[in-house]
Amino acid sequence: MSAPTRPTDAELAILRVLWERGPSTVRQVFEVLSVEKALGYTTVLKMLQIMDEKGLVQRDASDRVHIFATSQTQTQTQRHMLDDLLDKAFGGSSLNLVMQALATRRASREDLAAIRKMLDQAEGRKP
Amino acid sequence: MSAPTRPTDAELAILRVLWERGPSTVRQVFEVLSVEKALGYTTVLKMLQIMDEKGLVQRDASDRVHIFATSQTQTQTQRHMLDDLLDKAFGGSSLNLVMQALATRRASREDLAAIRKMLDQAEGRKP
DNA sequence: ACGGGTCAACGAAAATCTTCGTAACCCATC
């Protein structure tokens, strides 16, 4: 159970498909990815083989056509990558990161309300 | 003025030093980095040469000992990398990203208060 | 002028990431 290595861009593209579709075959992943970008079927296959070795995905090989699934939830991976970015580009300051995130893309009123609600919980406020 | 490529990990380590120290010589960057990790002087030099070609840093070669400086502020780079992460791992949802960032244990009580304050301003609350 | 120390440039090796051609395999249908 070693620390999962940070997914590369190509790996992340595949993970995105698996998160959205759920467990999928190579062909299913390929169909989705090939819409946006020209790439070969065996490229996707190879990536999934490597990701399996790295532990990024799990493979169900009980049928002839193997089924691949992510081994971490999207949320877990997001946390991991955020933590990584926090260390490497934000000096560990999550305040700084949050400020930047809120400044970059304007959050809707509902978003802000949701964040406020979360702050209340985090701070353990009494109403 | 092409879109600056996302810095690699090694590049980011150097950028961190330059952001903190300001414009520096190869040796100065090397001294800082070699504290945490064993690496050669020429490794740092080569990295800075490459980063110069990529446009990540700017070089003042008017003296014999060259001075390197970042070509983007830390904030600009942070925005860029956050945007990248947002697309690639968060489906473009900054709300989601902020929530995750707040959910880590790295946000201190003061951080949360500062964010709350910012929310107040963003929502235009009257006191 | 000489020698030791510091410097940037260059090339190349090592490591990692990305892509795909080829082969081997399985199964359904002719």
Added chain:
DNA sequence: GATGGGTTACGAAGATTTTCGTTGACCCGT
């Protein structure tokens, strides 16, 4: 049981990233 379409396995090439040894230039003190 041969053929064809779809599958995984394998290896290797190409691209990028990371590392550093070597070389030649430059400077300063003797």
